[in-house]
Amino acid sequence: MERLIFLAAGLVISIFSSITTRLTCNAATENVTCLPSDRRALLDFKNGLSDPENVLSSWRGADCCGWRGIVCDNVTGSVTVIDLHNPYPLGYGLWNLSGEIRPSLVQLESLKHLDLSSNEFGGIPIPEFLGSLKNLQYLNLSNSGFSGTIPPNLGNLSRLEFLMFLISVDLSLASANWLEVLNMPDLTELHLSACGLSGPIPYLSRVNFTSLAVIDLSFNGFSSMFPHWLVNISTLVHADLSNCMLRGRIPLGFGELPDLEFLNLALNGNLSASSSLFRGSWRSIKVLNLASNKVHGELPASIGNMVSLTDFDLFDNDVEGGIPSTIGSLCKLVNLDISGNKLTGSLPEFLEGTENCGVGSPLPSLVNLRLSVNQMTGRLPDWLGQLKNLEELSLDGNFFEGPLPASLGSLQNLTDLSLAANRLNGTLPESIGQLQELVVLDVSSNYLSGIVGETHFSKLRKLKILSLSSNSFILNVSSDWLPPFQTRSLNMGSCQLGPLFPGWLRSQNEIMYLDISNASISGPIPAWFWDLTFNFSLLNVSFNRLQGQLPRSFQVTPFADLDFSSNLFEGPLPLPSVPVELLDLSNNRFQGPIPQNINLSSNNLTGTIPSSIGKCSYLKVVDLGNNNLSGEIPNSIGQLNQLQSLHVKNNLIAGNLPLSLKNLSSLETLDLGNNKLEGALPPWLGESLTSLRILSLRSNLFSRGIPSSLSNLTSLQVLDLAENSLAGSIPASLGDLKAMVQEQLTNEYLLYGRYRGVYYEENLVVNLKNQSQKFTKTLSLVTAIDLSGNHLSGDFPVELTNLQGLMVLNLSRNHISGQVPDSISRLTQLASLDLSSNDLSGTIPASMESLSFLGYLNLSNNNLSGKIPDKGQMSTFGSNAFEGNPGLCGAPLVVTCPGEDSGKGVNPPNGNNVVYDINDGIIDRWFYLSIGLGFAAGIIVPYLVLVIRKPWSDQYFNFVDKVVSKLLSVGRRAQTAHEGNEEDSRRGKMESIPKMTSFDASCTSSFRSFEMYFRSSR
The missing domain is CATH 3.80.10.10 (Ribonuclease Inhibitor)
Structure with a gap:
């Protein structure tokens, strides 16, 4: 904005300069005439220029002092000024001098001013x-x-x-x-x-x-x-x-420059400074812009000494702590932006120095207050309503709580009120409806509730952006209500607008972004609505009970995002008249063949994928999964050169992989599982699709070997080739898959789409712990190799143990031989290991006892022998993990190892040494009774000691903190490995909490409750 103001000011100055030049020229013409030598030099200069608009038409005659853009000295007649700047905006096409600048200008010995700006x-x-x-x-x-x-x-x-x-x-x-x-x-x-x-x-x-x-x-x-x-x-x-x-530290000396009024070091990214920077005198500073750098530390109280400051911008830094109340001394402050930092604490309940401003209100000049995306807490103070000149109040993305102060209705100059993504509760004050200048009202993603009626909008005639989504509002307006505003963006997802489609939308002719998802609306969409959509870039009506047929063709803007999912729509599929960015029609009742234009998953679509799909060249996601499509994948699919995600799983697609797929160099997900595809896996999968993160070809008819070129897929996190007819050995080069070498610590949450609430969630079904589980929100954390159910042979590839970030390894139901390598302990992140139904021999490596995250193990039906390791995580698995290996012995199997004391229980199944203890019942009862008494003593005795001895209690709770922190860390790991098969509700709803494992939910909760109980008692 500052740049635009600066350029606009420059344009005004330039036009004024041009006018002044003309006036001066006319005055000069009356007094003197130009020197002949200067005239000749100017004419030669003109001859080198290209002047298609005839700007220099006045450059004729004897007196050059009267020519356009020329100023002469009133005494000598020599040329002192050449001002041929373009007074029109760039690209306006009414000036545009070009050509060459000839050296004849050197003959103008008195020339002081040369301006050729904004030409070409x-x-x-x-x-x-x-x-x-x-x-x-x-x-x-x-x-x-x-x-x-x-x-x-x-x-x-x-x-x-x-x-x-x-x-x-x-x-x-x-x-x-x-x-x-x-x-x-x-x-x-x-x-x-x-x-x-x-x-x-x-x-x-x-x-x-x-x-x-x-x-x-x-x-x-x-x-x-x-x-x-x-x-x-x-x-x-x-x-x-x-x-x-630029990088490095910002010099402290700037604060001591006596005349410095303007300092802009924004958008460098790597400039650093601490709070000491603000302790200088800064006696003249008016504009201080350090946005998007690495300023850190707390703002000192001395910031109130910058009494001339009008603009203070620390956006996107690492500033911590609270806002000093001395900021109230900055009586001239117009713009304050500390958004995108790590501010904590609450807004000051009072501001120091307000008496110095000579008025009764704090910060009397403040126009823009931006504190969004911080960690601020507490309630919104009433003094916000005293900022009489305020035009923008942006506090979104914090932890503010409590009700909205009714005093906000006093801000009669307010144009932007953004309070989204906080913890505000209560109702929306009716005084908001008195803000006649308001353009943006965003209170989405809070805990607000109650009735919103016509009074709340009574004077909002200038409102263009209205966002009330993800609250619990109930809209109560009359059936013939006509809003006083014309919005361009209306976001009311999760508000109760029903039961009928809101008729007042008919008056909103300028709307471009509409989200009324999860709004309790039933029935058909009225015909008049489709006359409004020609301007739509976003339409989200998902998660309602809308029914009937959608128009076969309707008008939207190119590359719009459209979400009709999770309703009761039926009939043929609609066809937007232009290419769209996202089209989600999932979870409805559509019927018939697939059209040319795409999430169409989980319907009853039949027929083939049309070759005309290649004309949709801007598609980034195609999801046709879970339908009844047949035929082959058309070669034209290779024309979708921007495609990033392709799902055609769970259909009846046959034939070979088309060669044109190799053109999809941006493809990150290829999921063609559960079809009838056949032939060999082509080497170009690893040579051309180098962006792949997910490759799932499970449950098809692929044969021959696994191409070693797959090791080139440096971003590959999931390789699923299970349930095919692949043969040969497992390529040793798979041990070079870089994305599996180290643990994935960052959850990137793979989404495709431009608008909040409307996007495509990347998803994948992974066979984990012998169960099919669907991953969405934590998919980017998953690393898995599943080659089960094939005809693979050869020794266990020891190179796979290089993949230290691997979470899931399934090689079951093949013909793999040799021994399980001792180096398998290097797979420290392994959560699920299935090597069952192979030809493995030798012993189970004792090193597996160190696999602390291993939650599922299946080594059954092999030729393993020797004693089963019984320490660490290996002691937690049941006998079914080891059955079918005649040579194995030791717990949890009933077969004891040679030389071991059988003790009580059942020994080898030859009938010998079978002992039954008749006192089992008595022992059980005493055993459980002792556990109960011991548990009670373990709770009461430490409690009494800790209450009496405070130093001991402090040490104890420090220990508890460490234990709980460790449990939470393990629990989060387990959560990722156990994400449930339930699909989270999407768009317009608040994100559901990911399903937790029993360990994370119960054990962690118990320890937290245990700790909180003793802390409160203390």
Whole structure:
């Protein structure tokens, strides 16, 4: 916004300058006539220019002082000013001088001012002869298409005060000493914004900028350390080095520059500073913008000393702690943005220094207050309603709680009220309806409830964005209500709007984004609604009970997101008239063949996939899973060059994998499981589809071997080739799958779609613990290899033990031989291991006892022998994990190992040494009674001791904290490995809590309750 204001101001100044120039020219014409030599030089200069709009039509006759853009000295008649800047906006097409700049300008010995800005010189170099204009004080070539280097002889312009190359002058070829060329004592303004400069900012051993007041090097790519010599320029008033890829610490010396009013270091990303930066005097500072850097620490109370501050922007940093109440001393503050940080605590209940402002309200000049996406808590204070000039209040993405203060209705200048994603409760104050200037009202994703009626909107005539979703509002308006506003974005998901389709929507002719999902609406969509959709970029009506048929064709904007899922729609599938970004028709009652245009999963679609699908070239997701489609995958599928996810699972698709699939270089998920596909797995799967993260071809008819090229898939996390007819050995190269070598610690939550509430969740069914489980929200954490149910042979590939991040390994029901390698203990993240029904021999490695995350093990039906390891996690598995191995012995099998004391119980099944204890029942009763008494004593005795001895209790609870923290860590790991088969409800609903394992839910809860009980007692 600041940039736009700056450019707009520049345009106004330029137009004013043009008018002034014309007036001056006319005055000059009355007094003097130009020198003949200057006239000849100007005509030669004109002959080098291309002037398609005839801008220089006045350049004729003897007196050049009357020509457009020329100013002469009133005494000598010599030309002092050439101002041919384009006064119109860029691209307006009413000026646009081009051509070449001829050296005849050097003959204008008195020239002080040269402005050729905003023309189009087509990338020609900056003329070197400009350095010979010794009297030049002002040079402006901005936005004129010059390129190349900064001529070294510009350093000869000892009188130059204003140098403005600014935007669109390509200086990417500038030499390393470009700044030394410009290091001139009389220069007051240096503007080199967006010039393509790169590399380190040159170090100045001697700073000659003794007059420099303005320096603008913004929007270049320096990628260097911050130039500390800047703080040595005591005359500096305005410094803009934003978006320059600078790094290092921000010098504290900026705070001591006596005249500094404007400092913009935003969007560098790696500039750091601590709270000590704000403890300087900053006696003149008005604008301080450090957004998108690494400023850290707490804001000190001394920030209240910056009494001239009007704009303070710390967006997207690491600022911690609370907001000091001394900020109330900043009486001139207009814009305050500390959003995207780590602020904690509550908004100050009072602000210090308000008496210094001479008015009864705090921060009387404040227009924009942005504190969104922090960790702030507490209630919203009433003094917010006293910020009489406030236009934007953005507090979304925090932990604020309690009711909305009714005083917000006093902010008559408010245009943007964003309080989304907090913990606010209570009702929506009716006083909100009095905010006549309000454009944005967003209170979504809170705990608000109650009736919302016509009074809440009575004066909101300028409202354009209304978001009430993910609350418990009930809309109660009359059937003939006409809203006073025309919204462009209406988000009322999870509000109760029904039971009928809201008729008041008929008046909303400007709407572009509409979400009325999960809104308790029943019945058909009225015909008039489809006259509104031509402007829609988002339409979400999912999770209602809408019924009837959708139009076969309807108009929306190109690449819109459309969600009709989870309703009662029936009949043929609708067909948008333009390409769409997302179309979700799942969980309805649609019938008939598939159209050309796609989530169409879980319906009853039949027929073949049409070859015309290749015309939908912008598709990123195609999900045709869980239907009755037949035929082959068309070759045209390879034309979807932006496709990232392809699901055709659970259909009747036959034939080979089409060669055209190799063109889908962006494909991340390929799920073709449970079909009738056949043939060999082509090597190009690993050679061309290098972005694959998920490859599932299970339950088909594929034969021959597994291509070793799959090891090239460096991002592959799930490889599922189970239930085919694959033969040969397992390629050793699979041990090189990089994404499985280390644990996946970041949950990226794979989504496709542009709008909140409407997206496609990536999903996959994985065979885990001998059960099919569906993963969505934690899918990016899963790593699995399933080659079960094939005809694979050869030794167990020891190279697989390199995959230390692997969670699931299933090689069951093959013909794998050899021994289980001792190095299998390297699979430290393994949660499920199934090697059953093979030809494995030898002993079970004792090293498996260290696999602490192993929750499922099946080694049954092999030729394993020896004693079963019985320590660590191996002691937790039942006998069915080891059955069918005649040579195995020891617990949990009933077969004892040679040389071991059989003890009580049942020994080898030959009938010998079978002993039954007649006292089992008595022992059981005493056993359980002792457990009960011991448990009671274990609770009561420590409790009494801890209550009496505080130091002991402190030590105890520190220990409990560590235990609980460890349990939570293990529980979270178990949660990922046990995500349930239930599908979370989507779009318009609050995200459901992932299903927890019994360990995570019960054990962790018990320990938390146990700890809380003793803490409260203490």
